[in-house]
Amino acid sequence: MSARGAGEQSAQIQRLLALSPVFSNMDSRNVALLEQLVKTVERQAGTVLFRRGDAGGEFFIILEGEIELFIVREKDGTASEEILETYGPCQAFGELALFGKAPRTLGARTRSGALLCTIGRENLIRLIEAGPCIAVSLLETVSRRMAGIVRQGNRLSAPLFFLVSLYLNP
Numbered sequence: 001m002s003a004r005g006a007g008e009q010s011a012q013i014q015r016l017l018a019l020s021p022v023f024s025n026m027d028s029r030n031v032a033l034l035e036q037l038v039k040t041v042e043r044q045a046g047t048v049l050f051r052r053g054d055a056g057g058e059f060f061i062i063l064e065g066e067i068e069l070f071i072v073r074e075k076d077g078t079a080s081e082e083i084l085e086t087y088g089p090c091q092a093f094g095e096l097a098l099f100g101k102a103p104r105t106l107g108a109r110t111r112s113g114a115l116l117c118t119i120g121r122e123n124l125i126r127l128i129e130a131g132p133c134i135a136v137s138l139l140e141t142v143s144r145r146m147a148g149i150v151r152q153g154n155r156l157s158a159p160l161f162f163l164v165s166l167y168l169n170p
Contacts, residue, residue, distance in 0.1 A: 010035055016063045017117065019090040022137045023061075030131035037127055038117035049108040049116075056097020056104050058118040062089050065114030069093065069106045086111060095138055098124065 014035045017023050023034060038061070043049070049060065052071060060067070069085040084106065087093055097104045098121050119127070128135045 013038075013040060013063065013117065016090060017061060020061055020092055021090070022092045022141050023134065025133045025137055026131055030127065030134070033130055034119075034127055037123040038119045041116050041118060043110045043114050043116065045110055045112050045114075047110045047114075049110070050094075050104050051107040052104055054097075054104045056094060056100075056102065058094060058120055059092065059098050059124055060094045060108070061092045061117040061119075062087055063115040063117060064089055065116075066111040067091075067093065067114060067116075068109050068111045070109065071106055092141065095141065099138075 014028075014031050017034055017038070018026065018028075018031045023031060026034065040063070043065075049067070050056070065088075067087045068083045069087070070081050070083045072079050072081050074080075093108065094104075096102070124134075128138075
């Protein structure tokens with residue numbers, strides 16, 4: 001790719017990253033740093049990114065495509081899969097296992113072809129040190145997800161309280 005093409009791609013990735021609620025409070029200098037720290041990967045539809053119980057070494061930001069978060073349950077020796085959420089462009093996921101140093105609580109798979117940015121724990125900490133507002137945004141993201149699970153649990157009862165227990169007790 002030419003230098004101009006690479007520069008245009010970098011600018012496009014920065015624009016998409018800045019649209020993510022997790023990074024929307026960052027100034028352009030820190031968004032540029034973020035773009036340098038992430039790894040951009042393409043995945044085909046149906047690619048499993050991780051499964052429940054896997055070690056959590058990366059945080060994901062969706063640039064293009066959709067991701068399904070799922071859980072596999074066993075009952076009477078039969079496994080069944082339940083899709084819990086579908087995320088799209090500019091949404092992020094994977095922060096719980098990354099910061100908690102705990103196994104993944106859910107699985108994630110591409111629903112369609114996807115372009116993703118990944119950032120490991122060490123690079124995310126570097127980013128937080130450069131712009132502490134990212135820590136607040138990550139806490140807001142986790143809080144919104146937990147509140148959503150509790151709200152859904154109030155309407156739908158037991159299955160979603162199970163999800164809360166997954167988040168709190170992986």
